[in-house]
Amino acid sequence: MMAYYLRRFTRLLTGHIDGPLLGAVLLLMGVGLTVLYSASNAGWARVSGQMVNMLVALMVMWIVANVPPHFLMRLALPLFILGVILLLGVAVKGDIVNGARRWLNIGVTRIQPSELMKIAAPLMLAWYFHRYEGTLRSRNFVLGAILLLVPVGLIARQPDLGTAVLILASGGYVLFLAGLSWKIIAGLVVAGLAGAPVVWSLMHDYQRQRILTLIDPMEDPLGTGYHTIQSTIAVGSGGITGKGWMGGTQTHLDFIPERTTDFIFAVFSEEFGLLGNVVLMGLFLLVILRGVVIASNAPTLFTRLLAGAITLTFFTYAFVNMGMVSGILPVVGVPLPLISYGGTSLVSLCLGLGILMSIQTHRKLVHT
Amino acid sequence: MxxxxxxxxxxxxxxxxxxxxxxxxxxxxxxxxxxxxxxxxxxxxxxxxxQHNHYHTLAEANRISIVPATPGRGVITDRNGVQLAYNYTAHTLEITPSKAGSVDDTIDKLGEIVEISPRDRRRFRQLLEESKSFESLPIRSRLSDEEIARFAAHRYRFPGVEIKARLFRQYPQGELFSHVIGYIGRINQKEIDRLEENSELANYRGTDYIGKMGLEQSYERALHGTTGVEQVEIDSAGRAVRLLSRTPPTSGSNLVLKLDAGLQSLVFKAFGNRRGALVAMDPQTGGVLAFVSKPGFDPNLFVDGIDPQSWNELRNSPDRPMLNRALAGTYPPGSTFKPYMALAALTYGKRTPQQGISDPGYFWMGNHQFRDDAVNGHGWVDMYKSIVVSCDTYYYVLANDLGIDAISKFMSQLGFGSRSGIDLTGESAGTLPSKEWKKKRFNREWFAGETVSVAIGQGYNAYTPLQMASAMATLANDGVMYRPHVVDYIEDVRTRNRTPVEPQPLRTLDWSAEHIAVIKKALVGVNKEGTGASVFAGAEYISGGKTGTAQVIAIKQGDKYVESRVQERFRDHALFIAYAPADKPRIAVALIVENAGFGAKSAAPIARQVLDYYLLGKEAPTAAGETPREDATR
The missing domain is CATH 1.20.5 (Single alpha-helices involved in coiled-coils or other helix-helix interfaces)
Known part of the structure; x- marks a missing residue:
């Protein structure tokens, strides 16, 4: 009897958890805490704070993993609409922090609706294409693109180019996986290249500066180029084996800005070197490949698209962040998934990973 | 279905x-x-x-800052240990223009917190023009503790502004020693180039100042010391985190001078508001006991950069305070030249001491009449009397017999017309006239009449007071000549090792002892019964001396020089040379009081004060610059 309840309880606890995915996530989180400890100069406050964030995020992941995908499908439209409304709210009366209007005060607390959109946008598109499954025509893609561009445009206006690009990418992955014709993709690439000057003219000065900085960081070494220069030095000086944990001079002498958040990879790379980078990329690849497997095994179009988009968004985070720290991408506010300090991104990432688990573990239920 | x-x-x-x-x-x-x-x-x-090596280097360059450890500059003291130049630490407020944004705004805002005078602003402007924008430049020095605290509270408002502790040079005696000690000032581009040429620039990392004048300049190498190096780990804000390694600096050596601060001060006061110069030397060593050029200036003005207004005042003053008269001012020696002329005559066998002339008060050469000051002449004049009463006619005749070649040969051996080699920079060589000199200078032949002027210390003659003092000292020391020097020895701060500057005589002139005795007897006669007698009456020692008056403008034939009619600046210069005690001279003096007229009246009393002080330790009983009541006779 006892054994039965124990089994029931264990099943309740682990029944919808995907083992490989959880393993990779826990390893990444362990790496994250280790680096964070060094990045915050042995500051336990940050590390313990991040531990709480991780616990919350893991709980969210567990809860979401237990939510069946068809229930998520029902949430897609309301969540998306809510997100757009909140974004409009931000545009009208959001709080300005660091020159950008990103936060909305909802009385109890301040929230960043763009975070919600990171999940809501691919969810909505996956639902939309699933709804028109079998009868998909070009106009569906056009409408999908428009649906995507509404929140992307609102977020880009805040301005938060990094998040806008990420959401555009996550929606773009859905469109691509749903079968957007190659001709249109080719056309978009051409249009994108042709439209670059237009985008350039629409960009804010600081955004243009970031791109110029990427081309020649030494042009303004103490200004916009400073982040890139110092993080590149950190990475390069790490060498093959790194300077050792807690041994990074760039880190501990304060040369790396934002070293617990967006630039934490510079700390990691300085202290653990090329070998560390390979291991870290391997862990990210583990998550991504598991996601690809889940997506390819997913039973419905909705779950396939959603799983694919979540997986590739996760990849995009990691790639953009590491690319920015190593100086091949412009500086945008994208954290390194599961490593950077910060609760919001951790929770939204784990929410996505929870969805992956849910999709993986609810397959049979759908089939039978 | x-x-x-x-x-x-x-x-x-x-x-x-x-x-x-x-x-x-x-x-x-x-x-x-x-x-x-x-x-x-x-x-x-x-x-x-x-690229690992490249980035490794960059990371190390980020992390490690090579901070020069600046050596303390050597201290300068007089022979009795009185400090003439020392260092003190003070806090300065400094602006690095390249980091500060608008410099004017920054200074305006700083002015609300600490006092910034218009002089500070002008000085800073000047510095700004001369420096590179990434250098840290002082806007205010000598901050009080309260000002430091007030700035610290507002520090965040001022990027590129810092408080720094710096060593400052202080010249406690002010203008008293200005022309000897000189001053230090911020290193300029020319000096950087020179340092680089001598591969000394590395030693100047961290040094902002360099000697610009006087001993500070001529002993720069000894005073500066050797810069040390500290490797410091710094964080991104440039704050030192820990010391990695350190090579300590070696402090600059101290200079101990032959100068006597008490004597210097006495002379300075004795000149009063007169312009002029005095050099007193120890004939037995060549050590300079007093070295005065009036007026002086305050060397402290230059230490943290002089403001343009003060600089212009100094530069444009008609009194020319920046001119080192003792070193670079050249004057006709007037009658102080006569003892050397007489010695030349003896040496070259042109006169015996007993040989004499009957002085009618004038000397005809061709159709030109050379006059004596005594209109009716001095009567029978032998060599002794020619010096004691300063008879011009005797020397007019002698000049003709000696000729310019012999005169210039003899005088050049005494150091006239060439640099003495004193340990100060900027020395002038003066002018010792000769046929070759005139040919070179004017491309003209020498006239016999010109020899006559030269013989009484006029004409083309122009010597520095230093040369006059050196000649006096050489004669007093029976022809054994030392190089004049201000510094007695250089003292290593750590080992206390002393390096004497000038222990050996320069040369000994081949004069006969008899001849020297004749001249010395006459010089003693001057102070006993001649032109210096009234000034030296009652002295507790026996001294030798010679008065001199140097014309600034030529008096036309048939005109008479009347002092009151001549503009102050064109009046005659008063000169005096002296040594004492007569039997074993310990001090030789030469001085000139510009535009003061008759030498016995204005110059001799100062020499008396100097000798009294140095030989007897007496301060002058009369107030500064006061002249004796009775008129001296020549």
Whole structure:
């Protein structure tokens, strides 16, 4: 009897958890805490704070993993609409922090609706294409693109180019996986290249500066180029084996800005070197490949698209962040998934990973 | 029903196809992911493997700051240990223009917190023009503790502004020693170039100041010391985190001078508001006991950069305070030249001491009349009397017999017309006239009449007071000549090792002892019964001396020089040379009081004070610059 309840309880606890995915996530989180400890100069406050964030995020992941995908499908439209409304709210009366209007005060607390959109946008598109499954025509893609561009445009206006690009990418992955014709993709690439000057003219000065900085960081070494220069030095000086944990001079002498958040990879790379980078990329690849497997095994179009988009968004985070720290991408506010300090991104990432688990573990239920 | 099945079949097939298409797309994206990660990996390999050394160097350069450890500059003291130049630590407020944004705004805002005078602003402007924008330049020095605290509270408002502790040079005696000690000032580009040429620039890392004048300049190498190096680990804000290694600096050596601060001060006061110069030397060593050029200036003005207004005042003053008269001012020696002329005559066998002339008060050469000051002449004049009463006619005749070649040969041995080699920079060589000199200077032949002027210390003659003092000292020391020097010895701060500057005589002139005795007897006669007698009456020692008056403008034939009619600046210069005690001279003096008229009246009393002080330790009983009541006779 006892054994039965124990089994029931264990099943309740682990029944919808995907083992490989959880393993990779826990390893990444362990790496994250280790680096964070060094990045915050042995500051336990940050590390313990991040531990709480991780616990919350893991709980969210567990809860979401237990939510069946068809229930998520029902949430897609309301969540998306809510997100757009909140974004409009931000545009009208959001709080300005660091020159950008990103936060909305909802009385109890301040929230960043763009975070919600990171999940809501691919969810909505996956639902939309699933709804028109079998009868998909070009106009569906056009409408999908428009649906995507509404929140992307609102977020880009805040301005938060990094998040806008990420959401555009996550929606773009859905469109691509749903079968957007190659001709249109080719056309978009051409249009994108042709439209670059237009985008350039629409960009804010600081955004243009970031791109110029990427081309020649030494042009303004103490200004916009400073982040890139110092993080590149950190990475390069790490060498093959790194300077050792807690041994990074760039880190501990304060040369790396934002070293617990967006630039934490510079700390990691300085202290653990090329070998560390390979291991870290391997862990990210583990998550991504598991996601690809889940997506390819997913039973419905909705779950396939959603799983694919979540997986590739996760990849995009990691790639953009590491690319920015190593100086091949412009500086945008994208954290390194599961490593950077910060609760919001951790929770939204784990929410996505929870969805992956849910999709993986609810397959049979759908089939039978 | 069948339609439904059919449609379901289509849907099924569509769904199959869709799933297939999805898998292809997913595979494409997986390839894309791999490709992107490969790019990242390539980048990491490039940074961490290929370029590792480069970035390692950059990281080390970030982290390690080489901070020069500036040595303390040597202290300068007089022979009795009175400090003439020392260092003190003070806090300065400094602006690094390249980091400060608008310099004017910054200074305006700083002015609300600490007092910044218009002089500070002008000085800073000047510095700004002369310096590079990344140098830290002082806007205020000598901050009080309260000002430091007030700035610290507002520090965040002032990027590029810092408080620094710096060593400052202080000249406690002010203008008293200005022309001897000189001053230090901020290193300029010319000096940087010179240092680089001598490969000394590395030693000046961290040094902002360099000797610009006087001993501070001529002993720069000894005073500066050797710069040390500290390797400091710094954080991104440039704050030192810890010391990695340190090579300590070696402090500059101290200079101990022959100068006597008490004597210097006495002379300075004795000159009063007169312009002029005095050099007193120890004939037995060449050590300079007093070295005065009036007026002086306050060397402290230059230490942290002089403001343009003060500089212009100094430069444009008609009194020319920046001119080192003792070293670079050249004056006709007037009658102080006569003892040397007489000695030359004895040496070259042109006169015996007893040989004499009957002085009618004038001397005709061709159709030119050379006059004596005594209108009716001095009567029978032998060599002794010619010096004691300063008879011009005697020397007019002698000049003719000696000729310019002999005169210039003899005088050049005494050091006239060439630099003495004193340990100060900027010395002037003066002018010792000769046929060659005139040919070179004016491309003209020498006239016999010109020799006559030269013989009484007029004409083309022009010597520095230093040369006059050196000649006096050489005669007093019976022809044994020392190089004049201000510094007695250089003292190593750590080992206390003393390096004497000038222990050996320069040369000994081949004069006969008899001849020297004749001249010395006459010089003693001057102070006993001649032109210096009234000034030296009652002296507790026996001294030798000679008065002199040097014309500033030529008096036309038949005119008489009347002092009151001549503009102050064109009046005659008063000169006096002296030594004492007569039997074993310990001090030799030469001085000139510009535009003061008759030498016995204005110059001799100062020499008396100097001798009294040095030989007897007496301060002058009369107030500064006061002249004796009774008129001296020549």
């Amino acid at each position: 069948s339609k439904l099945i059919f449609s379901k079949g289509v849907e099924f097939r569509d769904s199959q196809r869709e799933q297939q298409q999805f898998k292809v797309r997913l595979a494409a994206l997986t390839v894309f992911v791999m490709l992107m990660f490969a790019i990242l990996l390539t980048r990491f390999v490039y940074l961490q493997l290929v």
